[in-house]
Amino acid sequence: MSLHMAEDGGLGNNLRHETVKRACHLAFKAHKSPEKGPGYLAEKRSSESIFSFAGCWSPDEWFAGGAGAFGEAKIDLRQFPCLRSISNDELAVVNQAFLTKFLLILEKSTLRREVMKALDDKKQIIFTGHSAGGPVAIFATIWLFEHLRSLKQIQTSLTSHYCLTFGSPLAADRIFCHAVRREKWSDHFVHFVMRYDIIPRVLLAPPSSMGAALPEILSFFNPNSRGPKNLPVENSALASDFFVNVLRNASCAASHAACTMMGSTNMLMDTISGFIELSPYRPFGTFVFCSGNGRLFVVKNPDAVLQLLFYSLQLSSEGEGPEVAKASLTTHLVYEDEINQNLGRADPVYFDKFVDIPLNSNDSIGTDMKTIDDALTDFGLGARARLCLRAAIGLEKQKFINQSKIEERKGPMQKAMSELEWYRSICETRGGYYDSFKQNKYNEDFKANVKRLELVGYLDEIVEMLKRYELPEGFEGQKEWVYLGTEFRRLVEPLDIANYYRHLKNEDTGPYIEKGRPRRYRYTQRWLEHFEQKPSGSRGESIIWAEVEELSFKAYSNEPFTALRPKIKEIEENLKKWLEEETVAKDALSEGSSLVKLWKDLRQKYNEVQDITGFISSG
Structure with a gap:
């Protein structure tokens, strides 16, 4: 998927700006809908069908009982045969609660019939979701692509179908990312993330570390909650503790990944990972980071996305902590305004087209380097963050160098x-x-x-x-x-x-x-x-x-x-x-x-x- 402007004013590659805006609108409509019925909303137009999934607001619906420390479980290959590493025969790990929700919707509702009808009518299919509706949309898209592959129609039918998420938590591991990239499905997953939104980072922390804060945070986002809607925002201590806890765990995950990318031989990292359980969840697909001031930063490199999820949430000073903590909650609800105001207003900055990253701002750098430097500055990325992004670029580049040697x-x-x-x-x-x-x-x-x-x-x-x-x-x-x-x-x-x-x-x-x-x-x-x-x-x-x-x-x-x-x-x-x-x-x-x-x-x-x-x- 490319976010370059097409001649028709759309996004190119069969995904128009208008389609993204409609998907975002429907995602928030599902977010506000009651927690009953089929679990999704559908909007059918002449050339496309959009299916939007509602979120869930109970901790039990985020972390399944009997699953791992982060609510994770291995995928069932009978349901999703592609979600593994072929050579190493490692199965993908996903969030069990979100997967179970999708499978229940598929079993209990008319979703399967409606999607098959849209395919027969040769319509573009868009799955979308805001917040916890995002992972359900992801699994629905994988289910569709697996179906098309089984019919050997994946090459002719894949180009028009997409998954669009807004503020979605991470819900799958590196093997999932590996499999999706191998199958050439990765570009069909587009995730919009506001810079200060805490929810896309929340599953980097185990539920055991969140205590009583998690139910209150989820209740805050639940449109049907009868509790005090402003509690987490007014209670700065609760919001700050929650923010710091997630950020601390995100730091562990990002630091460990950075050391691995840089080929660190320091045994300390292995020792730390031995008694600090790291989240298995990792990014995949195309991430569109929204700065909040109109800039869009498009990143496909999954290792770079993980670093950005951590470093773009850094504080400039300790004093701004309470305000950023509150913003990390309220920002989760502003995607529709952000998309309507800024999508198409200016060309996004594409991280993956740059082979190098400036470590510091410098007036003498060229135009292209100035573009990436401005974007990195907008997201508050200092020298350490930029070193990690360089390592992500280097790791991806080395894979292709290795393949050239093999060729x-x-x-x-x-x-x-x-x-x-x-x-x-x-x-x-x-x-x-x-x-x-x-x-x-x-x-x-x-x-x-x-x-x-x-x-x-x-x-x-x-x-x-x-x-x-x-x-x-x-x-x-x-x-x-x-x-x-x-x-x-x-x-x-x-x-x-x-x-x-x-x-x-x-x-x-x-x-x-x-x-x-x-x-x-x-x-x-x-x-x-x-x-x-x-x-x-x-x-x-x-x-x-x-x-x-x-x-x-x-x-x-x-x-x-x-x-x-x-x-x-x-x-x-x-x-x-x-x-x-x-x-x-x-x-x-x-x-x-x-x-x-x-x-x-x-x-x-x-x-x-x-x-x-x-x-x-x-x-």
Whole structure:
């Protein structure tokens, strides 16, 4: 999403200023509506449908019982299959209470039917929410994008749909951010944040630290509350304590993240994080920071957003604390005025287009640098904050530098794999690719092992970067690398398995699949399964030789057929399917291969065992 002015006076990329203003208006209308009914409001126009979600004002509706210290819980992949790191297989963590609210709305209301009708009518769909309605809008948008992806319509339909939040608390972790950026959904989430609004920062603090202040603060924002509406504002001690507590926890989260970005080796930070539990919640999407004086600051870098959430709330002096504390509450209710007055009045400042950040104001700096310097000054960002923003830019830049280095490996990898393809072709008369390498009788087998080690080195380097999240989020979803990783896995893993069992590593370590399979094959298999939207474990064609080895060990150990039957049937079904798909080479059924020998022995003992050599002609 771009906030540059389009020729029609809109925001460009199918999101007009008028749409943002209407969404903000509807978000506040939902905020003021009673806490009953479907939990959302809908406005349907000729070209768009806007769905706005109401907030919630009880602490129990912000922090679910039984969840973590911050009300967090891991996502259920059956509901949101994309919300994970593919390579590391880490699940996203979200605020359980807000997710539960969305799922109840989806189940109990007509939301699903109305959204599907809007899709059929080819309308632009906007999900929006103010305050605690924001996370519900976020989950609704993810639900929509998951639905479109399952229909393989995500590329053609995604461009027009958006999530717009106003003063939304953070509600998801870094893995959520990673997944959304990988899927190229990130630009479709736009979060407006007033500089002094405390609510977007509030979930950086655990509920246990807020005590009795939280219910009173939430009651203040509840339009249906019968209590004294001005209590938190008049009670400066309560407002100040709440403000300071949130800011202190935000400081811990931002400082720890900054040290990580800067590569700090100081053990103190690890020690501190060991007894101070840090919030799991992190920003994602596009943030539009509103200064309150007309300036809009657009930031997409999630690490920079976290620093801004903390540093833009800093006090100029201790004396202004009570007033800023009160403003941190009242500012949460002024988004509609801010959007109507300032959206489109002047071009925003785009943080992500700057490759450097000035540490101090200087009259001699160029025009572009003066623009960013003025914006940073407007948000009260001093030298320390600017250093942290520089680190965020540097970290993002380093990820792309790392990817450039990895891209240079493509040529050598493809060349080495071509040589292994040639090696496989000459193994057809030697019992097949797997068995020839395992027996290691010929000079070509030695050369193939050299190529195996060369390719393993390339992939292990990539795996280590992915393990530490040192590559751009989109890397593991890129078609070229999915295909290259799949080709690598199908060519090299059989050789790794042969090497494993030739050296009897199974006797010391255990079965290859359970104990010895390296990450490089697990990672590349997950890439393909995610890309093809297949169930986890469904693309295991490269481990068929490990299955054969373990079955052979059990069969020749005279285990009863009742124990062997499930694995025999599984291998037969998979082998037939993979031969038809050509994901397992036909040399697997070469005369003299260990697979053919095992099946001949099994057929002599058990009538149920199929003649697998017939699978080639049926393919």
